[in-house]
Amino acid sequence: MIKELIDTLFEFQNLPDGDLLYILDNMDANTFDYLSRKADEKRRQFYDNQIYMRGLIEFTNFCQQDCAYCGLRKSNTKITRYRMKLEQILDCCEKGYDLGFRTFVLQGGEDPWFNDDRLEEYVRTIKNKFPEVALTLSVGERSRESYKRLYDAGVNRYLLRHETASPSLYESLHVGMSLENRKRCLHDLKEIGYQVGAGFMVGLPGQTHEDLVMDLRFLYELKPHMIGIGPFIPHSDTPLANATKNTIDLSLTMISLTRLMVPDALLPATTAMGTLDRYGRERAIKAGANIVMPNLSPIDAKQNYEIYQNKICVNDDVTHCRGCIEMRIKNIGYEVNMSRGDHYEFNKSNQQY
Numbered sequence: 001m002i003k004e005l006i007d008t009l010f011e012f013q014n015l016p017d018g019d020l021l022y023i024l025d026n027m028d029a030n031t032f033d034y035l036s037r038k039a040d041e042k043r044r045q046f047y048d049n050q051i052y053m054r055g056l057i058e059f060t061n062f063c064q065q066d067c068a069y070c071g072l073r074k075s076n077t078k079i080t081r082y083r084m085k086l087e088q089i090l091d092c093c094e095k096g097y098d099l100g101f102r103t104f105v106l107q108g109g110e111d112p113w114f115n116d117d118r119l120e121e122y123v124r125t126i127k128n129k130f131p132e133v134a135l136t137l138s139v140g141e142r143s144r145e146s147y148k149r150l151y152d153a154g155v156n157r158y159l160l161r162h163e164t165a166s167p168s169l170y171e172s173l174h175v176g177m178s179l180e181n182r183k184r185c186l187h188d189l190k191e192i193g194y195q196v197g198a199g200f201m202v203g204l205p206g207q208t209h210e211d212l213v214m215d216l217r218f219l220y221e222l223k224p225h226m227i228g229i230g231p232f233i234p235h236s237d238t239p240l241a242n243a244t245k246n247t248i249d250l251s252l253t254m255i256s257l258t259r260l261m262v263p264d265a266l267l268p269a270t271t272a273m274g275t276l277d278r279y280g281r282e283r284a285i286k287a288g289a290n291i292v293m294p295n296l297s298p299i300d301a302k303q304n305y306e307i308y309q310n311k312i313c314v315n316d317d318v319t320h321c322r323g324c325i326e327m328r329i330k331n332i333g334y335e336v337n338m339s340r341g342d343h344y345e346f347n348k349s350n351q352q353y
């Protein structure tokens, strides 16, 4: 019964919510094996065995939001805050470029210092120096006008996880924020022309299988170009310090189901997966993921960009990371692809530079 449901999902990219719930409620090791092989097959239809690389630059950890799970939340007074200067970011890009990276992801907390003028100046300078590189921003919720300005300044992609599509769970984790506004941002970004990334965490306290079905449904309807899925990892200086973790298997199941429902999406094997399990990123790739995001930030920035604790690779130099990841990917029979790695539907003709 469950395998037939997976076959139907493979063929039609969709199932009623009740059937998705049935799959989640009845998953076991055997079924997961089957599901992940199907997800791998589906990914190969669009992206073959290519795993695309993104260079991540965590350029500020100041944040005006107070998300209950995140170590960067404004109420966390224990964290050392930093904000990289433009020159430092350019240095990271330079290093990344020399290592072959053609996508840079600038991620940060919601740092009000980066008003539109400042952020635009940063973006324009980076884009001028590295015109053929795809530039991705991930700096939270902004106005439509702001997203438009940044797009016009040369930003190609934007990552903004919806975090959870369950309205009650969302409200309980985000004081002063709303799921409606998060969705508004994602729709604005898409309309403006960005390649857009949404995504969610797995294993949030109180999160049910019903909630996860809502995530799948939301993604199926939005059809984002990128979807970041990672396990929630408790941080000791947040209100969720004592929550339990170990949700790696459920995260892998969600990656595979997402691959079947949004088959052409770019799905990262997240650092959070690698943090909970030594081979978490490899397992994510085998379950249908096709992106890895090595960290190009300087070591002191990496250490202070503590969304959750015990993040892997924070003491490693990027040259080392590049080699390590390449070896890991080859070991499981996939290939590293250093090109921009645009979404299937975005070709050079509609791509702005």
Ligand code: SAH
Pocket (backbone or CB within 6 Å): 069, 070, 071, 107, 108, 109, 110, 138, 139, 140, 141, 159, 160, 161, 163, 200, 201, 230, 231, 232, 233, 234, 235, 272, 307, 308
């Ligand atoms: N301020 C930006 C970037 C947030 S950090 C934004 O709002 O998009 C990137 C992602 O890390 C978040 O979207 C969230 O899904 C994830 N994250 C935050 N805290 C986490 C935790 N404790 N465990 C796992 N993932 C976490």
